Amino acid sequence: MGRLSVSAQWRDWPLVVRRAVPAILIVALVLAGVWSDKLRRSSEVYTVIAAVLVFFLARSAYKGFWLGLERAGVRDARDRWQRQSPLRQRAVPPLVIAPLVILVAWAGGLAPDLSLIVLLAITYLLYLLPRRVRRFALPLTVLGLVVAYPYFIQQADYHRFLFNLPVFSAFPSMDTMVSMIIFAMMAIGLNMVVGYAGLLDLGYVAFYAIGAYTAAWLASPHFAAYGISFDLGSVAEKGILQVGGIHLTIWLVLLAAGLLAAVVGVIIGLPTLRLRGDYLAIVTLGFGEILPQVARNGDKDGLGFNLTNGPPGINPVDPPGFGHWLSSHLGLPVSYLREQGTYVNFVSLMYWTALGLLLITAFCSIRLRDSRLGRAWIAIREDETAAAAMGIPLMRTKTWAYASGAFFGGIAGAWFATIKTGVFPDDFFFNISILILSMVILGGMGNIWGVIAGAAFLEYLNLEGIANFNGWMNGHVLVCDPSKQNPSSVISGGCLNAPLVTFGIYGAIIVLVMLLRPQGLFPEQRRKLEFETGVHDTPIQDESA
């Protein structure tokens, strides 16, 4: 049990320490925000964060107050505490504490203006909601914030309204957000294979590539060279339509991409899925290397038929849109490219659609997990032999896991191609497979919310976070002389060039998670038990004990 020793030691520490450490961290964060002169406007948000923390600690403090009274000699103090209604237990303490918070803020030089008080009041009301409603309050708030994100970020001076992230300095841009969502979709897809069914797939990027190329074949002038011309509900510009090629509406393209990826998944899976564990991982890695090479070489020279247009890739791919009929009947945008508003424009429409696709993916994933098929996956993951003995058809069940994982990977790939309005074979490296895998591992194999969080975080790091951190280090910590910097080395001229080692950081994350917390940051309960007690080496006698 060596690998669990760290978490075990953590549990051995006194409760006070365990509560205090995160509290101190958060308070430090708040203080950093309040006292940083760069983040002047952000103090409101930090104050609200502090208030929320105080609210949630308030009940314990209030209880402590009554217990203290009892210890001091008031006889029925404990009973009086217990007789209070839960609402009162929660409602009273912040009423005492909130004015104190405002007072402290005021003493600290922050005029408690109206907006702050309104924010505090809203927080308080959310806090007072009954538990059953509060369960949904957090997801709904997060969803609302995510949906409204383009309205914040696309304001030129959004920093006045939002606080800056410490160290990472800026919020993710719209493009990064779209990418984060696409990777979250892929991570959910991979999670079905790795997290639910326990089959390690090291070549997931292949499905992503297939999805992207399907979009390129079905919605671009690519096949015009072979005299094929076909248009169904496409919203491409007239000039492009005249060239020819296949132009299908994006919604059918998405479906086709998913289905084709699933079919390829079945074709790859049927011969290989009877292999167990690491052999399967290597086979998938092989496919993950072969398919991108086919994409790179798939032009006239390499294949004798221009399938993928070789290294330059296929460009342009049609933009998405709803077409004229839906536009005139439902008021949906004809083509995303034609929307040029400040907030409602190409990139935010892409974002919302991706978000919708992500929600559908997450929903399907959860429903699949709880279905007969999903329970069969988990049974196979926990003990293949026992699952087979219980009558689960191993091959069929695993093939379904593979196909469903591939389906969502394909959709994500197709959406990726339409966003970049092109497909480029160099986007499909082995590294990407491992990036997606580390998202699943970091978030917690099997737990879909953890996987989404892991994907968002790692893709943010990949596109912006590490670069921002690097800029902050060079500006604040190191003595950097850009004129002496060598772009191909990590440390030169006093400057750090951290983006070069992005994948080293992922490697370190993978190793640290596997060693210290193999169930991931937000583990699925069941998976956690597997890692703690071990699946295969639990003696049968223990079951009755």
Place this chain on the structure above:
Amino acid sequence: MVLVVLVWLGVNLVKTPDDFGRVLLVGISQGALYALVALGYTLVYGILELINFAHGDVFMLGGMISATIALQGFGFSVQQSPALGTLIAAMLVSLAAAMIGCGLLNVTIERIAYKPLRSAPRLAPLITAIGVSFILENVAIIWKGTRPVNLPSNEFSAGNGAQIFRIGHVVYTWDRMFVLAVTVPVLIGLIWLVKFTRQGKAMRATAQDKDAAAMMGIDVDRTISFTFLVAGALAGAGGVIFAFYSTTISFYTGFQLGLFAFTAAVLGGIGNLPGAVLGALLIGLIQNFNEGLSWHSPGSKWTESIVFAILITILVFRPQGILGERTPEGG
């Protein structure tokens, strides 16, 4: 399929016998290099059933160590070919340094990253190994930057050596000899170590059954560490040969070459030492036939696909490899 390949080879042999002979010799040299790396995979797999993904990167770091010694220690400059004496001295010194360095590195990796996971689900150490592989690649980036490190072309570098003997138009040169001159003694040493020493016996016993070996008084942890030490030293030797032979090495070298070597180990039968050598020679030949022959060969841009297709085919249809024994996992 095999028939088609044989016919293709035969036609090539008849059409361009000189090319064929030349490619054959290069292929054997390259195969010998793969063998050094493939043996590391096979040794570790045999004892832990772990595909040590980081092995290729240990090999790459061996090459980096040797390049550093040649460039900094012996003052090689890229423009000028070194004298033969200095070259051999540099080669021997870096061989010793890289074998020791990579061996210790491999042991450290095992202690830190794999040992705590020995009782975890089987995929956990594999995933960790991938993480370690990425870390090692990035250690090389931090150390040497993203650009490849270049050595001067020398008597041992590919296509550069003096002639030893010739048959018709086919010339056998020192650079090809050099690879074999390092590889063959190392292989013989390895076979002696595994077959005829106490430590080798302990390794074989541990590979067969860890619990039983422990009961017989074998220190299993030490034996596993020793296996990693040997595997790392082999990879280090491979790295040195690669650095001098191809004269250019970058942080990415280890990944692809590692996968090829792994394919070789699987082809021969993973866990089987002679199998790894046989598989490595085959992979070396296949790669060079593909890249060097002119009549209807797919060419170097399909090499990876061909090697991985072989890997997949072997795993699917004959997971025990050419010489290996059938394992339940492959079944």
